[in-house]
Amino acid sequence: MLKMHKIGESYDMKVFTDAGDYFGDIEEAILTKTKVAGWRVRATKSSFLAKVLGSAKGVIVPHQLVKAIGDIMIISKAAVPNYGTEEDEMAAV
Numbered sequence: 001m002l003k004m005h006k007i008g009e010s011y012d013m014k015v016f017t018d019a020g021d022y023f024g025d026i027e028e029a030i031l032t033k034t035k036v037a038g039w040r041v042r043a044t045k046s047s048f049l050a051k052v053l054g055s056a057k058g059v060i061v062p063h064q065l066v067k068a069i070g071d072i073m074i075i076s077k078a079a080v081p082n083y084g085t086e087e088d089e090m091a092a093v
Helices: 048-053 086-092
Strands: 014-017 022-031 036-042 058-062 066-069 073-075
Touching: 022 048, 022 058, 048 058
Parallel strands: 014 073
Antiparallel strands: 014 022, 022 036, 036 058, 066 073
16 A cells, blocks of 8 residues: 655655665755655764765765655665775776
């Protein structure tokens, strides 16, 4: 059964990746005329996103990467930026 969720109820909701990492908090929904296009996620002090981004305030996650919304939001691990990871450096060699 499809459960409707008001966008206003989503603000400040915790966001986790499908791997279980705390990603940040929802700050804003990005809307088109008829649907949600994406979500602006704020990097909080204890979030995985803050560790990856450094001084940046957050990221925009396309709605296609959202897997579930309930008490928390679960997003695909593909939404996580890969700045300066060892795997990227190994791939560049």
